[in-house]
Amino acid sequence: MKIIFATNNAHKLSEVQEMLGERFRLVTPRECGVTEEIPEEEPTLEGNALEKARYLYRRTGADCFADDTGLEVDALGGAPGVRSARYAPGEGHDFAANTAFLLKNMEQVPDGERTARFRTVIALILGGREYLFEGEVRGVILRAPDGEGGFGYDPVFLPDGCDRTFARMDTHAKNAISHRGRAVARLAAFLKERFA
Template sequence: MRKLLFATNNAHKLAEVRAELGDAWQLVTPRDCGVTEEIPETQPTLEGNASQKARYLYDRTGMDCFADDTGLEVEALGGAPGVHSARYATDGHDFAANNRLLLRNLAGCGNRRARFRTVISLILGSEEHLFEGVVEGHIIEHETGDEGFGYDPLFVPDGCDRTFAQMTTAEKNATSHRARAVRKLAGYLLAMEK
């Protein structure tokens, strides 16, 4: 079984990717490999951040690895918060403050179209491959639902009448941007094994 380093210590993300990959690859975390420092993500795009994180781990460990970055892109805000989604209102991951700022910035705006986008950078033998997952939808006017995290209580995917935060984890994972990107990654990796 080949080892693959995933740039996360988030148990939920790890489980989601493991479910898609099955038994073909053994996923390990940076902590498993002795990388305990904060992995840099200072690029101006989701693609840039995903690449930077994956390259950082590859350079540190020499292992095949992948990293992801996700952002909420709101049409009326010129694609913001985008790459700054996690730190939209503050330097920390303050979901409540981010949601308040987003609603304030969209106050009185008729166009509430938005999309969640995830980009994964995979480095195999020093060669990079990018995978993208997108979910189109819109931002509602007040938070609804208790599941998920981040902007989930404000985002309703196209074709649904509920926010991501009103869905079970399984329902969200069936359609989410991250799941779509991970399925592309898994498809590529599994095809390589044949």
């Protein structure tokens, strides 16, 4: 089954494709002729995921899903949250700049208060009906990046109960416990049940 995933991020696409398996073939908006920036202007993760999925559905009429992910740091009042991809000052999505800005804003936060959670919300439009799936993982923000893998804030996020950051995990290990992995697992279970 072909389904549009509202991302042009190759890392994210491969992570989700691996979890959904061969039964579902993910295609990008670009492959469907949607080359413009997909709007995400809502104040919540749920709102952004729905906005992106609805936009794609209006443009293509095809089954699709979109996600939005935020890193919510307790000591920063939940920031960067919905602004996670555009947290650092300036234009664009610069993972390194976002991470550096986060660490700068947390310089004075004591080790015992560096708690955070990653949260992913997926909005699926299937046959014109909307569904939401959520995944969350709690952890702490390190004082310096550790690891080269993954993307985004992976090098500074240490999940609870783990001895290595997401950036030091292979894709399979990360998907088993990550926020996106948990949300995609719920999406996959739903799709497999629907198309059993």
